[in-house]
Amino acid sequence: MYNSPVLFFESATLTEKLSPKTHFVKAAIICDEAYKEEAQQLQAQLFDTPSATFLFKDTANVRDFIVEQKMGTCFYIAANWDDAAAIFSTAVEEGLSEEELQVKIIGEKRKYIYCMKCFTASEIDTQATHVQCGCGAHLEVGPFYSKVRKGYIGYPFVPKTEGVK
Numbered sequence: 001m002y003n004s005p006v007l008f009f010e011s012a013t014l015t016e017k018l019s020p021k022t023h024f025v026k027a028a029i030i031c032d033e034a035y036k037e038e039a040q041q042l043q044a045q046l047f048d049t050p051s052a053t054f055l056f057k058d059t060a061n062v063r064d065f066i067v068e069q070k071m072g073t074c075f076y077i078a079a080n081w082d083d084a085a086a087i088f089s090t091a092v093e094e095g096l097s098e099e100e101l102q103v104k105i106i107g108e109k110r111k112y113i114y115c116m117k118c119f120t121a122s123e124i125d126t127q128a129t130h131v132q133c134g135c136g137a138h139l140e141v142g143p144f145y146s147k148v149r150k151g152y153i154g155y156p157f158v159p160k161t162e163g164v165k
Contacts, residue, residue: 005098006147007088009111009126013101018042020049021102024074027051030062030087031078035106038078059086066094078104113141114151121151130157 007013018038020027027046029039033055043051054065066075075096077087084103091101111126118135125131131139131154139154146153 004147005088005092005096005101006145006150007085007103008145008147008150009109009152010145011098011103013088013098013103014109015102015104018076018078018102018104020045020047021074024049024100025072026070026074027076028065028069028073029053029076029078030056030065031076032056032080032083032106035078038104038106039076042076056083059083059090062087063090063094066091066096074100074102076102076104078106080107081105081110112151113139113154114146114149115139115154115156117156121149 005013020042027049029042029051031039036055039053039055043053052069054062056062075091077084079087084105088101088103109126111124112121113124113131114121115133115135115137117137118133122134124141129141131141133139133154137156138159140157142153142155144153
């Protein structure tokens with residue numbers, strides 16, 4: 001059974017620094033115009049690997065660039081979380097695997113929890129281990145990410161109250 005890749009807080013595709021993967025025949029760099037310095041740094045590291053760079057203002061026309069690339073291309077994405085997630089989803093829809101993608105988030109990463117009480121996903125602090133859902137449930141942030149529910153599993157618990165025996 002094939003599980004489609006998903007971009008989440010601890011994705012295998014996330015990296016702190018874009019770095020060349022040597023077993024690909026071509027590189028495609030996709031980044032926001034504000035982060036073109038990232039693209040230039042990576043391009044300098046690619047040496048003899050043919051590469052194409054796509055600087056976007058919005059993610060609407062990224063699909064055309066992805067579709068134009070040949071098989072054996074490694075895609076490097078440098079963008080804020082929202083844009084990176086949109087580009088990642090587009091790339092996966094066009095058939096790319098996690099092996100063919102490398103993502104650097106510019107700015108803050110995002111983390112989501114799925115409440116097992118009200119069945120909704122909501123954004124949480126990336127360091128949180130316990131949160132309170134909008135429905136009022138206290139949740140422990142589980143170690144497992146659900147690709148289907150698009151969040152870490154939140155396990156409900158009853159918080160201890162001080163002074164109660």
